Amino acid sequence: MTILVTGARGNVGRRVLARLHAAGRPVRASSRTPGELDAPAGVDVVPLDLNRPETFDAALDGVDQAFLYAEPDGAKELFAAAARAGVRHAVLLSSSTVGGPGAATDPLGQFHAAVEESLAASALSATVLRPGAFAGNAYGWSAAIRGGQPVRLPYARAHTVPVHEDDIADVAVAALGDPAVAGRILTLSGPESLSFTEQIGVLADLLGREIPVHELTREEAVEEMGRFMPPLVLASLLGHWAAAVDRPARIEDTVERITGRPARTFRQWAEEHLGAFTPAGG
Template identity: 60%
Template structure:
C-alpha cells in the first residue's frame, strides 16, 4: 500500500510525510517542482500539479491513498483519475471556512467546499480535515519584527484559535493509518481563542522587547495584501477578521483523535523564535 503526499514541501504535507516514513509506510511525494523536494532516501518524488490533469495519471499509478491539498481547478479530473487508479482513501486538507453556511459565496470557503463535494460524491472514502487559522500565519509579521519597525495589521483585535501545524500533521497521519477515522470531518483549532494583537505580544515577550502595532485601515490592508494574495481572498480574509473582533473564536475538541492536548501558540513561538 503506497500513499501519495501532495504538497510535500509544505509544513503540513512535510510533517505527514515524516510521520508516515518513520512508521515504515511506502510513500510517494509530489510537487509542482519535484526537484526541490527534500525527502528521506528511498521516497519516490513525482511531478503533480493539481491544476494540470496531464500530471495525474503517472503520479497516481499504484497509489492506494492520498493526502490531498485543496485545489478546485481540475478536481473533477483528479477524482476521476484517482478512481481509475484504484485509490481507496483520500485525506483532504480543507479549511474551517468550508463550515460557513455561506461558504459558496465566500472565496476561501468556496475554494475548499468545491473540493470536499467532489470527493464526497466519488466512490473513494474520504476524511476531511478543517483547520482554523494556522499558527504559522505569524510568519507574515517576520520582516517587520526583524527590521524593528511596527507590525502593520488590519483588525488586530480579531480573535482566532491558531492551530499548530504539527497537530494537523498528527491528525492527518492518524487518518491515513487508522480505519476508524474514515468518513469523519474533523475541525481543528488551537486550545484557546487569542487575538492577533495578543499573538504579537507573545512574540514580543519571548524576544524581550516591545513590538509596536500599526493598525491598517481596510483600504490600506487591501492594497498591501493584494501584493501577495488574490484580491478575492484578501476581501474574504478581511471580512473574517472584521467579524472575529466581536467575540472569542470557537474551539474544537480534536483531542479525541490524538489523545493529547493541542499545542499552544506559545509553544509554536518557542519552537520558531529563531
C-alpha cells in the same frame, strides 16, 4: 502499497511526509517541480500538478492512500483517477471556511467547498480536515519583527484559534488508513482563542522586548496587502477578521480526540520558530 503525499513542500504536507517516512510507512511525495523537493532520503518523488490531469495516473500508480491538497481545477478528474488507481482512502486538507459563517459567498469557503463536493460525489472513501487559521500565519509578521519595525495589520483585535501545523499533520497521519474516521469531517483548531495583538504579545514576551502594532484601516490593508495577495483571498480574510474583532473563536477538541494528547499552543509554536523573528546574529 504506497501513500501519496501531495503538497509535500507545503507547511502541512512536508510534516505529513516526514511522519509517514519516520514511521516506516511506504510513502511517495509529489510536487509540480519535483527537482526542488527536499524529501527524506529514499522517498520516491514524482511530478504531479493538481491542475493537470495528464499527470495524475503516473503519480497514482500503486497508491492505496493519499493526502491531498485542495485545488478545484482538476479535482473531479483527480478523484476519478484515484478511484481507478485503487486508492482506498484519501485525506483532504480543506478549511474551516467551509461551513463557516457566510461560507456561501466567501471566496475561500467556495474554493474549498468545490473540492469537498467533488470528493463527496466521487467513489473515494475520504476524511476531510477543516483547520482554522494556521499558527504559521504569524510568519507574515516576521520581517517587521526581525527589523524592529511595527507590525502593520488590520483588525488587530480579531481572534483566531491558531492551530499548529504539527497537529494538522498528526491528525492527517492518524486519519490515513483509519476506518473509524473514513467519511468524517474533522474541524481542527488550536487550544486557545487569541487576538492578533495577543499573538504578537506572546512573541514579544519570548523575545523580551515590546513589539509595536500599527493598526491599518481596511482601505490601507487593501492597498498594502493587495500587493502580495489575490484580491478575492484578501477580501475573504478581511471579512473573517472584521467579524472576529473582540470575539473569541470556537475551540475544537478534535486534535485531542484523534491524537490522545492536547493540541499544541501558539506559545509552543512561537518558541519553536523564534529564530524567524530574531535578527541574524541577534
